[in-house]
Amino acid sequence: MIYLLYGPDDYARTQAIAALKQAFPPDVATFNITLLDGRTTKLADLRTACEAYPLLHDRRLVVVNDLLKYAKSAEVREGLRKLIGSLPDSTDLVLNEADAPDSRLALVKDLQAQAKAKKASVREFGLLEGAALIQWLNEQARQHLVTLRPDAAQVLVEYVGADSWALHNEIAKLAAYVGPQGTIT
Template identity: 50%
Template sequence: MLYLIYGPDEYARSEALAALKARVPADVADLNMTTLDGRRTTLDDLVTACEAMPFLADRRLVIVYDLLKHQKAGKERDELRAYLERVPDFCDLVFIESEDVDRRSALFTFLKKHASVHECLPREGAALLTWLHERAQSLDVSLDRDAAQRLTLLAGNDGRLLVNELAKLASFVGRGGRITVREVDLLVADMQEQNLFAFIDDLSARRRSAALSSLRRLFDDGQAAQYILFMMARQVRILLGVKDLVAQRMRPDDIAAQLGQKPFVVRKAIEQVRGFSDADLRQLHRRLLELDHASKTGRAEIEAGLELIVADMCS
């Protein structure tokens, strides 16, 4: 049988593949599974893998990663499509595509008609919250609705990241425990904050290309440009405060208490301020305030303005 598992949610892809692997008897799984890299796989490689007889099992599993993405139009693709019509009945051939596929291609069209297709999209809204509650139940803990919403706010909707964070929370509260907003805020890092740290790292090191890419990543997080501007200004104010208190030889934990920040935020800021002078930080803060005012009066567009500030700071 033919399978196509594709889409941006890596964890959903891995779950779908795990379900297929579970059908192969564990004691002979190594003898009845073949994994191929689609970037280097030839049609001969694929035929050899598919037509090898199962050993002490009814079926064998052949898994091919990213073949559709790298398969060019022409004779080779036509021959592959033709072979898919005669894959042995005892073989389960699975195509795993880590990125979206060309839905107009002949291979995708064929698989859409003749294969079991599983599109792995990130969960959203109520479906995401329901999934989190089900995962929590499987870990023998309860998850407050507010805590689930807070978790998605901090970690986004990346399946792999959410599963890891939920496992960490479940371990913290123990079997039969209850995960509330308090535990989420205590243990889960804000991914948008982490992306902001990465951006400030690149900016402080004057890595122009990397800083512009990090800024674009912040935009791609889905937050409004005005919010990113606010967060950048907030981070610069933290850096100014940290730089002043470090000069006074205060300890990181004491700095965190005085600024009302988490200790890890302060430790990160201590690393970042080394790349800025006082004048750099004050100029950056002034330009951010000017951009905020200009955007509100219709004289500037925030995204373009932020990119210009980054380019100037890194020049």
């Protein structure tokens, strides 16, 4: 399966990748999860990582950060299209992009077509706003076993903004301060 995850919400993209990693028992994760940086990764290295057989597990996970952003040459993009077209069934490839990919590229069109056929997943992670952001903050507070008052949530958003990483960290600090079952006011 191929996953194209993109958008400005880095925290949400990171959480989605963490959920994919959870499918691997800790004792085999080291052998079957490969993380690559799109700035420095050569197509041959990506091919090697994708075509390697899983070890002591039935799947492999290959995560490449910002590959589409740095794959500028037509030759590399065409090679990537071919690689994706022949990806082994045992390999999950995640293209983790901070910016929206150029929808005019043949590779992106291929991925969108595969997503419609349920052979790929294309997900945009935009920054949350308004009620959705407040709801997300309340969920973060519940995960830390605390309650977040609505006025406190609003003040937090006013001071921090919509940056999910910063909001997550602030909730964690406030939860540590008020303690389990406490209320953030």
